[in-house]
Every structure is written in structure tokens, then in C-alpha cells.
Amino acid sequence: MKQEYSLVSSQLRPFVKWAGGKRQLLPIISSHIPAKFERYFEPFLGGGAVFFSLVSQRNDVKWLLSDLNSDLVLSYTTIRDKVDDLIAALEQHSSAYFKDPNSYYYSVRERSTRGRIEKVSRLIFLNRTCFNGLYRVNSKGKFNVPLGRYVNPNIVNRENLLAVSEALRSRDISIKCQDFEEALKIPACGDFVYLDPPYQPVSDTSNFTSYTNDSFGYEDQERLFYRFKALDKKGVKILMSNSKSPAIIELFKEFSDGMVEINANRSINSVSQKRTGHAELLIMNYGIRQSR
Numbered sequence: 001m002k003q004e005y006s007l008v009s010s011q012l013r014p015f016v017k018w019a020g021g022k023r024q025l026l027p028i029i030s031s032h033i034p035a036k037f038e039r040y041f042e043p044f045l046g047g048g049a050v051f052f053s054l055v056s057q058r059n060d061v062k063w064l065l066s067d068l069n070s071d072l073v074l075s076y077t078t079i080r081d082k083v084d085d086l087i088a089a090l091e092q093h094s095s096a097y098f099k100d101p102n103s104y105y106y107s108v109r110e111r112s113t114r115g116r117i118e119k120v121s122r123l124i125f126l127n128r129t130c131f132n133g134l135y136r137v138n139s140k141g142k143f144n145v146p147l148g149r150y151v152n153p154n155i156v157n158r159e160n161l162l163a164v165s166e167a168l169r170s171r172d173i174s175i176k177c178q179d180f181e182e183a184l185k186i187p188a189c190g191d192f193v194y195l196d197p198p199y200q201p202v203s204d205t206s207n208f209t210s211y212t213n214d215s216f217g218y219e220d221q222e223r224l225f226y227r228f229k230a231l232d233k234k235g236v237k238i239l240m241s242n243s244k245s246p247a248i249i250e251l252f253k254e255f256s257d258g259m260v261e262i263n264a265n266r267s268i269n270s271v272s273q274k275r276t277g278h279a280e281l282l283i284m285n286y287g288i289r290q291s292r
């Protein structure tokens with residue numbers, strides 16, 4: 001079998017732990033990704049677990065990535081353009097943190113930031129040291145998670161940041177802050193779209209935390225469904241992750257032939273008793289066999 005030579009490290013990992021992150025589900029998600037496509041679209045990028053697992057393997061692809069969270073998008077572009085300054089700022093955070101974790105964490109959490117290096121280093125620092133590594137803002141857009149119980153958090157993951165920076169510079173990658181509907185106007189036949197929206201709650205009490213100021217409601221799932229249908233008509237291959245909720249099964253029922261149930265063990269949930277394996281869905285508009 002032909003092995004592709006790649007300059008980009010195959011060890012790339014997300015540089016933040018993100019709510020809804022897909023690292024644990026990568027083997028099953030990857031097994032459903034088409035063998036060939038021209039452009040890759042991921043409009044709910046988050047920590048980018050799926051993107052990072054693919055980018056080192058596919059050399060000729062154009063990558064169009066986006067997310068509505070402006071701080072997250074700024075983190076990607078800062079790692080791409082200013083990785084050395086960012087690492088230096090994280091090293092400062094790290095040495096101050098280890099002198100007095102509790103007071104330093106809360107002083108950074110309450111601090112307002114100026115400039116991209118300060119903003120992004122704060123986001124990564126908080127993500128590495130906060131409880132559960134859960135990025136969550138309240139209705140005022142404020143990060144309100146308490147300090148986590150880590151003995152030795154790896155605040156400056158230098159090797160991975162450098163590898164991510166190199167990947168973002170050396171490949172044909174566009175990263176934008178935008179709503180998914182805007183991003184999904186572009187794909188055409190021959191392209192592949194991976195959708196990982198905030199999940200539809202399975203029940204009223206299982207509501208997931210907010211990633212941005214605006215929560216993602218059922219009307220957004222409907223907007224997504226109409227884009228899914230429009231892309232399907234254009235001949236775009238689409239794979240979506242979502243909850244196995246009655247609302248999603250009903251909304252996407254015309255794609256029920258491409259629904260696969262998978263078992264996930266979500267580690268991010270603020271109520272620890274709820275951290276049990278549960279079923280999720282993959283919904284695709286292409287045949288599993290013929291696409292591989």
C-alpha cells in the first residue's frame with residue numbers, strides 16, 4: 001500500500017480540551033470518513049480533534065475551518081502566526097502558577113486582557129488548569145469555572161503548539177469566525193463536510209453547557225437540517241455527530257439509512273454521576289461501504 005510522505009507530524013493533538021471534543025470517538029468517526037475528497041469543511045471546529053487527526057494524512061486537501069467562538073478562532077490564528085510569543089507568555093503563566101496555584105488561577109480568571117497574546121495565553125492557561133478542563137462561559141460571556149485539582153498541569157505543551165503552528169502554516173487552511181450557515185454556502189460536489197454541532201439535549205435536564213454566548217437551540221438544529229439537505233442535493237458528502245435524541249431522529253428521518261448509533265463515554269459533564277456511556281448518532285448521506 002502506498003504511504004504518503006508528510007511534513008506535518010502525525011502526532012498533532014487539540015491544543016485545548018473542548019466540551020464535546022471528539023478524541024475518544026476518533027476511531028469510529030474516522031472509519032466513516034470518505035477515502036477521497038477535494039475540500040474538507042468543519043464549521044463547528046471546537047478543539048479540532050477530527051481535523052487534527054486527518055490533516056497529517058491527506059496532502060492534497062484544502063481545509064476550510066470555522067467556529068462561532070471568536071476567542072477560539074483567535075487562538076488558532078495566533079498559534080499559526082505568533083507561536084513563539086504565545087509560548088513565552090504561557091511559560092510566564094506556568095511559573096507564576098506553580099508558586100501559588102490558587103491565587104494565581106483566580107487572579108488570571110478575573111483579569112481582563114488586551115492584545116491577542118494575552119487573550120490566547122489566558123484561554124489556554126485557564127483551559128489547562130480549570131476544573132474538568134471545561135471551557136464554559138456564562139450568559140455575560142464570562143469564564144466562570146473554578147480551579148481544577150491537577151498536581152502538575154502541562155500548561156506549556158511546547159512540542160504540540162509548534163507542531164500545530166507548522167501544520168496551520170504549511171497546509172492550505174482557512175480559519176474563520178462565522179456562523180455555520182455562512183460556511184455551508186460554499187461546499188460543492190467532491191467536497192466533504194464534518195458537522196459536530198452542540199448536541200440537542202436528550203432530555204430537558206441534560207442541557208449541555210454553553211460554548212459561546214449564544215446557546216444552540218432546536219431552531220439551530222433545524223437550520224442545520226436545511227443546510228444538510230441543500231448540500232446533499234449538491235452531491236456533497238456530509239457526516240454529522242449529534243445526540244441520539246428523539247428530536248434529531250425525527251428531524252433527520254429522511255437520512256435514517258445513514259444513521260449509525262455509537263457509544264460514547266463523555267468525560268466532560270459537570271455532574272459526575274452522569275458520566276456514564278451513552279448512545280450518540282453519526283448521520284451521513286453516503287453509503288458506508290461504497291465511500292471507502
Ligand SMILES: C[S@@+](CC[C@H](N)C(=O)[O-])C[C@H]1O[C@@H](n2cnc3c(N)ncnc32)[C@H](O)[C@@H]1O
Binds near residue numbers: 196
Ligand atoms: C461540539 S463542539 C465541537 C467539538 C469539536 N468537534 C472538538 O473535537 O473539539 C461545538 C462547537 O460549535 C461552536 N458553535 C456553537 N454555535 C455555533 C454556530 N451557530 N455556528 C458555528 N459554530 C458554532 C461552538 O463554539 C463549539 O466550538
